[in-house]
Amino acid sequence: MKNYIPDNNRYDKMEYRRIGRSGLLLPEISFGLWQHFGPNDDYDNCRAMITHAFDCGVSHFDIANNYSLGESERIFGKILHSDLTSYRDELVISTKAGHRMWPGPYGEWGSRKYLLSSLDASLKRLGLEYVDIFYSHRPDMDTPLEETMGALSSAVKAGKALYVGISKYPPEMARRAASILKEMGTPCLIHQARYSMFNRDPEEGLFDVTKEEGMGVIAFQAMAQGLLTNKYLKGVPADSRVAKGEGTLKVEQITPSALSKVGKLNDLAISRGQSLAQMAIAWDLRDERVSSVLIGASSVAQMDDSLSALKNKHFSQEELDLIDDILKD
Numbered sequence: 001m002k003n004y005i006p007d008n009n010r011y012d013k014m015e016y017r018r019i020g021r022s023g024l025l026l027p028e029i030s031f032g033l034w035q036h037f038g039p040n041d042d043y044d045n046c047r048a049m050i051t052h053a054f055d056c057g058v059s060h061f062d063i064a065n066n067y068s069l070g071e072s073e074r075i076f077g078k079i080l081h082s083d084l085t086s087y088r089d090e091l092v093i094s095t096k097a098g099h100r101m102w103p104g105p106y107g108e109w110g111s112r113k114y115l116l117s118s119l120d121a122s123l124k125r126l127g128l129e130y131v132d133i134f135y136s137h138r139p140d141m142d143t144p145l146e147e148t149m150g151a152l153s154s155a156v157k158a159g160k161a162l163y164v165g166i167s168k169y170p171p172e173m174a175r176r177a178a179s180i181l182k183e184m185g186t187p188c189l190i191h192q193a194r195y196s197m198f199n200r201d202p203e204e205g206l207f208d209v210t211k212e213e214g215m216g217v218i219a220f221q222a223m224a225q226g227l228l229t230n231k232y233l234k235g236v237p238a239d240s241r242v243a244k245g246e247g248t249l250k251v252e253q254i255t256p257s258a259l260s261k262v263g264k265l266n267d268l269a270i271s272r273g274q275s276l277a278q279m280a281i282a283w284d285l286r287d288e289r290v291s292s293v294l295i296g297a298s299s300v301a302q303m304d305d306s307l308s309a310l311k312n313k314h315f316s317q318e319e320l321d322l323i324d325d326i327l328k329d
């Protein structure tokens with residue numbers, strides 16, 4: 001791929017949802033760089049995935065400081081500057097701090113010291129003056145919430161982030177975080193939460209809180225890292241995350257009981273004219289409180305399969321009941 005010229009019809013291929021009570025819209029499917037953007041990954045494949053996503057109307061790219069210990073931000077920054085500099089205003093780029101990034105007591109969790117120095121380092125790696133969304137990546141029960149939210153608010157006031165978000169916060173802590181941020185004049189835009197047919201925790205209170213507080217929700221791991229696709233139905237393929245020991249999906253989680261559910265869900269997906277990956281993404285999007293689904297992919301072909309989820313987002317009540325029954329087993 002030499003000079004990249006984006007597809008002029010990119011915005012006809014995607015629908016966009018408003019994020020809570022904000023002015024910002026996100027694509028129904030966003031792209032995350034947790035895996036496959038590391039030092040051992042093929043740069044041309046990374047570049048092809050980013051530019052292809054943009055061609056398909058995916059305007060949001062999600063990263064974090066600790067993804068491949070900064071390498072994902074570096075790779076994304078390189079692609080951004082080689083192919084997408086003229087399109088910066090068409091992109092929503094997020095990064096996060098919270099998980100372990102450097103040694104010692106200031107390299108993780110939720111202190112002001114860690115969050116703000118981490119954001120500076122992220123901006124350097126990305127080659128950007130600001131990110132669109134800066135997240136507290138995980139709750140920190142030992143740091144006053146006022147301090148963590150204060151750091152997020154400072155990032156916005158310093159012009160280093162346009163919006164802020166939180167990730168994996170339990171419902172009542174998310175409510176308090178939203179209220180503290182509101183008082184600081186920096187509304188909490190979004191909550192990044194794990195949500196899939198195999199993990200329905202956000203239905204137990206979080207979705208109510210985000211709706212009441214006017215926050216959007218961006219759901220991650222809708223495909224359960226590949227388990228909720230047809231990928232593992234016939235064993236563990238050599239090119240998979242599990243075989244390569246990447247991510248956190250372990251071979252022990254691919255149990256006969258999980259595979260039996262996956263098999264039944266796969267049959268239902270086929271009857272809907274979809275792949276299971278597509279049904280898993282569409283299932284997340286059936287809930288209007290989900291603003292966007294954040295997908296990972298290892299190739300353009302895989303990404304294309306996932307993006308085709310948008311061709312059939314409708315579920316009949318019978319299909320939803322059948323899914324509930326399969327998951328109950």
Ligand SMILES: NC(=O)c1ccc[n+]([C@@H]2O[C@H](COP(=O)([O-])OP(=O)(O)OC[C@H]3O[C@@H](n4cnc5c(N)ncnc54)[C@H](OP(=O)(O)O)[C@@H]3O)[C@@H](O)[C@H]2O)c1
Nearest residue numbers: 032033034220221223224225226229240241277295296305
């Ligand atoms: N806030 C947080 O704490 C947090 C935590 C985790 C993730 N995230 C975000 O969510 C994003 C997505 O997470 P994720 O990649 O772990 O979860 P995911 O989207 O559920 O899984 C992606 C993996 O599933 C497989 N896959 C994808 N599309 C497929 C298809 N159409 N058919 C068959 N298999 C398919 C691929 O596995 P192979 O690699 O095996 O090919 C791919 O790497 C991350 O990049 C990150 O931005 C956030």
